Amino acid sequence: MDAPKFQFSGFAESEPSGWLEPKRKAYLAPQSEGVAPVALDSPQWVVGRGSGVDFQIPDPKASRRHARILAVHNRYYVQDLGSANGTFVNRDRVINERLAHGDLVAFGKTVFRFLMTADPDRDYLKKLNLDALTALADAVDRKDPYTGSHSRVVARVAQRLALELGFSAAAAERVGIGGRLHDIGKISVPDAVLRKEGRLNDTEFAMIRRHPGDGAAILEPLRFLADVLPMVRQHHERFDGRGYPDGRAGQAIALEARIIYVADAYHAMASQRPYRKPLFQEFVRHEFAKSAGAQFDPDITQAFMRLLPAIPGLLSTLE
Secondary structure, three states: OOOOOOOOOOEOOOOOOOOOOOOEEEEEEEOOOOOOOEEOOOOEEEEEOOOOOOEEOOOOOOOOOOEEEEEEOOEEEEEEOOOOOOEEEOOEEEOEEEEOOOOEEEEOOEEEEEEEEEEEOOOHHHHOOHHHHHHHHHHHHHOOHHHOOHHHHHHHHHHHHHHHOOOOHHHHHHHHHHHHHOOHHHHHOOHHHHOOOOOOOHHHHHHHHOHHHHHHHHHOOOHHHOOOHHHHHOOOOOOOOOOOOOOOOHHHOOHHHHHHHHHHHHHHHHOOEOOEOOOOHHHHHHHHHHHEOOOEOHHHHHHHHHHHHHHHHHHOOOO
16 A cells, blocks of 8 residues: 655655764654554664554554664664564564655554654754763664674773773763763674674674774764764774774774773673674783784783773673
8 A cells, every 4th residue: 555645845755965964853654544554753663562662553463662763873673572473674574674755664554654854853962961862872782793782882991991091070971971982883783793703794894994984974964973073983993093984093093982992892802792602801901912902902911911800890780
């Protein structure tokens, strides 16, 4: 059935080419006659048949909290929240999928058409607060079941490491925020790439390498996170200049980003992966000692070595 006829100023013919483009309004149009489209007017939006959701659907096939819609400027994603009967985009069952104008989205038996218009959403930046961004970080974490609390771990280790290096409590907290948000650019990386057990091919690795820049682009319009933006963009830059996306080296890399890089690498080594078990602490220590001055800032590495024995206790209270 075609979408019901409601008046909009116009539809976007193609995705705007950059973050200087205005944020566009988007809607879910129920595929039922006479039912008004639902405005996707928040950075995150939950649908289900239970109470406490943003849009309630009277569908016994839908779960109480069925799915979430995430808005990242003019990119929209639907994320299934573990529903019993699945979330579908154009009849394909999805876990996390980017939406395109005209897509059919089904929750249970209730079907909507996703519509992106040419109407500007002038209030978007007022709604995009830190809570919405951390929800986005959580969505990224859930894309990889092997690192489900990754951003929380990196945030806590990075914040504690900043204190070890002499940062004030307030400055260390900002490093923690950078750690919490460092991977938000991965929201646009396909789940199949993030969960792949084997070696990534060149195309897949190129997708991964884009995430620091994509994450920085998400934060760019937000003045209250201006100090966090370099942490997100530069958290894969190596001390020897062989990192990405910009090939920065040494002191040209923000100190906070160098701290987050160490915390990020630690959790990558210490986590269960599809292709290996977590590495022992002594092996982690050996890897950092070997890579100090090349991959990692040597001064930060020394501070991390002092902190390493305390990290399991530091992380024991994470949810």
